[in-house]
Amino acid sequence: MPSSSVTTWEYETVRPPREATMEEADDPKDVLNDLGSDGWELVDTIDYTGGGTKYLVFKRPASGGSGDGDE
Numbered sequence: 001m002p003s004s005s006v007t008t009w010e011y012e013t014v015r016p017p018r019e020a021t022m023e024e025a026d027d028p029k030d031v032l033n034d035l036g037s038d039g040w041e042l043v044d045t046i047d048y049t050g051g052g053t054k055y056l057v058f059k060r061p062a063s064g065g066s067g068d069g070d071e
Helices: 029-037
Strands: 009-014 041-047 053-061
Touching: 009 029, 029 041
Parallel strands: none
Antiparallel strands: 009 053, 041 053
16 A cells, blocks of 8 residues: 655745835845745745735745655
8 A cells, every 4th residue: 555645844934124114125035045045935925904015934844744855
């Protein structure tokens, strides 16, 4: 009987960089590239009521978990 594997995920949230006005004005490219090089993938955003991004949500296969993660 073939064994089934389930990937276990870990999650990370990051607040987008902001300027003094608290508006999302800074380019988050460096933060995204740093997280991407560590295996994180951007999967969603959590927005403030009325507009604007509160959090960037990332996931990657959990180390030590079961599944097909490449760690």
